[in-house]
Amino acid sequence: MTYEAMDVQENLLRNDAEILEDTVTAFRSGSNMPARKRLYPVSPCDSCAAHKKAICSSLExxxxxxxxxxxxxxxxKVGEPLFFESEDIRYFYTVISGEVRLCNILEDGRRQVVGFRSCGDKVGEHFGGKYLYDAEAVCDTIVCQFPVRELEMQMQQSPEMRAKLMKIMQEEISELQQHTILLGRKTPIEKIATFLKNRASKLNLVGEENIEISLSMGRSDIADYLGLTVETVSRTISKLKAEKVIDVPSAHAVVVRDIQQLAVLADGKK
Amino acid sequence: MTYEAMDVQENLLRNDAEILEDTVTAFRSGSNMPARKRLYPVSPCDSCAAHKKAICSSLExxxxxxxxxxxxxxxxKVGEPLFFESEDIRYFYTVISGEVRLCNILEDGRRQVVGFRSCGDKVGEHFGGKYLYDAEAVCDTIVCQFPVRELEMQMQQSPEMRAKLMKIMQEEISELQQHTILLGRKTPIEKIATFLKNRASKLNLVGEENIEISLSMGRSDIADYLGLTVETVSRTISKLKAEKVIDVPSAHAVVVRDIQQLAVLADGKK
DNA sequence: CAAAAACCATGAAATAGATCAAAAAAAATC
DNA sequence: GATTTTTTTTGATCTATTTCATGGTTTTTG
Known part of the structure; x- marks a missing residue:
């Protein structure tokens, strides 16, 4: 199938599920379709891994x-932007697979990663004029894109959706406040331990041995998220490895060997 | 008037405005009424300095x-708590006068001030089980206190109030994200300059010469807000004074002499 | 209103984390 | 699949900020 044939208009006529399958296949095979072409109808939500956690779960x-x-x-694709801070808000997104980083940049190039978003998470604002951050894929990523006005309309009719959005915003506030403690008061070890612990707990595998975490993002993304340099991130991960709290089979994978010790280190109890 | 006479039940029978006047007078005169007695009916909103900005402005x-x-x-009174992080959410608050700090404490005593709240600002959550932070007065402070269930009920009936609360939450998110950049990537000078600039811009006096800022909180609150030590805060303020960007007539007052230079320093352009 | 306590400013010393440098490993490109 | 480019790791040095220490102010309290 040519990319021309995958144009949105034409796709609208085809079976949704079939289309996403094609989409993902073409994507996985690494074909470099132009960005504007990589836009397809949304396939049914009941088979979607993100749905349960996402904002759309409030609708039926x-x-x-x-x-x-x-x-x-x-x-x-890796490194590509979803949108920039300077842009007018038109869409909001739900991450289906992969991961997105939200960044703020100072004029001299210093960067702060404000957060990461993965499966089921929301990306982007729904009111106010401009986005609050640049959003970029840290690895190949699939998202659902909705016009903000559709969200607004839907919210007028659905109290469930309103409640869901409020809950998401509240969680965002809570997460940012927690991150504020990390940035303002924690040491590098505490920062890395907290970061790994949080990623581990997202997987809902607490209690198990040897929790395997994937780090989709690079060391410099982690550094800019935790307010450190790449070197300190690398050294600190090495230190945790030396202390047998984690294993690092590859740069993008971490196995937590001692989740309790990780939790202890995360809160600076030692 | 005795404090007994100022009991809530009795006060309910009196004229609201009269009561607040008494309240504030008694308060200003420094009488140390027990905390449980310092609770009065809310006087009419049209004469309230906080109303225009506060969540109640969405009602008519x-x-x-x-x-x-x-x-x-x-x-x-100074230093007294509004509530603690560990408490179940029962009320939310609007600051009428004075200022409140929102804190998170690590087990070993390290503290992060997550934010300050002043006239018209909201303090406290409206759902989820527990508060997200300790809230304490940084100076003598007056607040309005509402049961969260009243807010919930009112919100069901008033789309305006829902919209207002969403807007407040969005602003909270935006503010926290900005603070994240400050904590993760800014130098002490940039941090202090940003802090002073933000407080100046709250006063809506931009364009004027010699903007007078009051710092209700102590140096250690500023330090814990900006991720610094007291000593660095003190030194950095002294440096800005030496560079003639600000004057410091007293520990709790700052006069901005060069707002443009302050803005330049805040974003690290120099 | 005087004594005590808390707060603020500043100097000297110590150090955690940044910067600089270079090799090793991994990923991207032709 | 070999070559280039990027990313990660590790070592050595340096410096900005913290820590420690002290004196001066302001604020609180009896």
């Missing part, structure tokens, strides 16, 4: 179907 | 009057 039946047709599935 | 007429009767005006 017809309302959900209707909402879904307003969205587009979009593919973003 | 009868709805506002009704809501007001559900609240209490409360006085908190």
């Amino acid at each position: 039946g017809q309302a959900l179907d209707r909402f879904r047709t307003k969205g587009r599935t979009r593919i973003i | 007429g009868q709805a506002l009057d009704r809501f007001r009767t559900k609240g209490r005006t409360r006085i908190i």
